[in-house]
Amino acid sequence: MLGEEAELIDCRLEPIGTGQVGANYRAYLNWNGEGGPSTVVVKFAALDPQSRATGIQVGTYEREAEFYRHVAPKIGVAVPRLYYVDYVQGTADIVLVMEDVDPREQGDQLKGCSPREASMALSEAAKLHRAFWGDQTLFDLSWVSRRDPKQNTQTIALLEALQPAFVERYRGVLSAEAIEMSEYFVQKALNWFSEIPEPLTLVHGDFRLDNLMYAPTNSSVIPALVVVDWQTVAHSHGALDVSYFVGSAFEPDERRRNEEQLVSHYLRELTREKLAPPISKDELWLNYRRFSWSGFIMAILASMIVGRTDRGDEMFVVMANRHASQVVDLDAVEFLEAAK
Numbered sequence: 001m002l003g004e005e006a007e008l009i010d011c012r013l014e015p016i017g018t019g020q021v022g023a024n025y026r027a028y029l030n031w032n033g034e035g036g037p038s039t040v041v042v043k044f045a046a047l048d049p050q051s052r053a054t055g056i057q058v059g060t061y062e063r064e065a066e067f068y069r070h071v072a073p074k075i076g077v078a079v080p081r082l083y084y085v086d087y088v089q090g091t092a093d094i095v096l097v098m099e100d101v102d103p104r105e106q107g108d109q110l111k112g113c114s115p116r117e118a119s120m121a122l123s124e125a126a127k128l129h130r131a132f133w134g135d136q137t138l139f140d141l142s143w144v145s146r147r148d149p150k151q152n153t154q155t156i157a158l159l160e161a162l163q164p165a166f167v168e169r170y171r172g173v174l175s176a177e178a179i180e181m182s183e184y185f186v187q188k189a190l191n192w193f194s195e196i197p198e199p200l201t202l203v204h205g206d207f208r209l210d211n212l213m214y215a216p217t218n219s220s221v222i223p224a225l226v227v228v229d230w231q232t233v234a235h236s237h238g239a240l241d242v243s244y245f246v247g248s249a250f251e252p253d254e255r256r257r258n259e260e261q262l263v264s265h266y267l268r269e270l271t272r273e274k275l276a277p278p279i280s281k282d283e284l285w286l287n288y289r290r291f292s293w294s295g296f297i298m299a300i301l302a303s304m305i306v307g308r309t310d311r312g313d314e315m316f317v318v319m320a321n322r323h324a325s326q327v328v329d330l331d332a333v334e335f336l337e338a339a340k
Contacts, residue, residue, distance in 0.1 A: 001083050001084040002083055002097075003036075003083075006031050006032060006033060006035030007031065007033075008029060008035065011027050012027070012028040014026045018106070018210055019229065020309075021054060021060050021231060022046055022229070023045065024042070025044075026041055027039060040098065041097075041098045041101075042095065043095070043096040045093070046092075051307040052092040055092055056092055061092055061231070062087060063145065063230070063232065064094070064096070064229075064231040064233075065085050068085050068096060068230065069085060071233070075131050076127045078226045081099040082097070083097040083098065083099070101213050101226045103216055103219065104214055104215045104224075105216065106209075107208075107209030107210060107211075107214055108209060108210070109248055109315055110315060112249050113209055113250075117214060118249055118258070118262055121212055121225065121245055122242060122262060122269065123265075125245065125266065126238075127269075129203065129241070131201075133199055133201045134200065134201070141235075144235050145232065145234040147193065147196055155301075156190060156193060158301060159185070159186055159189055159300060160186055162300060163182050163183070163185075163186045166182065166304055167179055167183075169303075169304075170303075173317045174317060175325070177321070177324040177327075178296075178321050181296065181333075182296070182300060185296070185336065191336050191337065192335055195335070196237075197239075201237070201277075204241050205232030205233055206231070206244075208244065208249065209245075209248070209249055210229075212227060213226040238270065239284060242266050242284075242288055243287075243290075243291040244295045246259050247322055251322065255325075264281070266284075267279070289331070289334075290332065292332045293335070294323075295323040296324060298319065303316035
């Protein structure tokens, strides 16, 4: 897999990361004499049966394999170098062998980040989005997630079924806003799902701190940020990733202080090249508000369809509470009242 002629004597695996639908390991490689890399990262499907079943059903394993095969080589976004990928259609049989991006460290969604780190992340999002802005060939990629009437109906039905259990499970730690917004969204979900703003592009779909690898402060490592976990790539508006990231990365007071500047930074990065997509600040802000619901929806759905862990429970509650505050602050209830 590594393309090395030297003899590999042994390999030791160490679990790393906090994935919910994938299982990541660092492989320590012992070569006979001079050989290849001393470590690589190997990613499999999750070990938990419920998480594996979810990954198969919603296509996350196929999506990540196809992303690394066909998209990663063509974009300027910093992603891990891929040595090998294999996937068996319709199963959880997947393996990716990637470069170890150490000494970069995984972001921590629970702790949040600084405005500088958030700006770094949004710069990478802008690179991805401007590469595919309005690209009609994305419709030819069947493995890319996209909203259509059938999927909307299924998602709404799932939300209606899972929202009461979500509230019951986490009632003691959910904010009053989160409980109220979850109940209201389920009642009005059809209005929100019926509107898909254009132009469309390729989005990460789960763009949050846990899926970003940052170099230590004052490090000379380049690139300073690497984006991982491409299981949820979707065909949507770029504002989805922006609102999802900002809403989940900060406690409400810190978000309020920084979100307008961060959205403006993203817009500058998105439009910095000669052939950059034309989009106004007002248009971007409108859709930033609209997609503040995305992280909230993810918290409800994902928490109930993947295997439970202590950190996972804490993360989903933090997501729900932070995004509920974002929704209220931005008056995003407007987008539930009727299709705009």
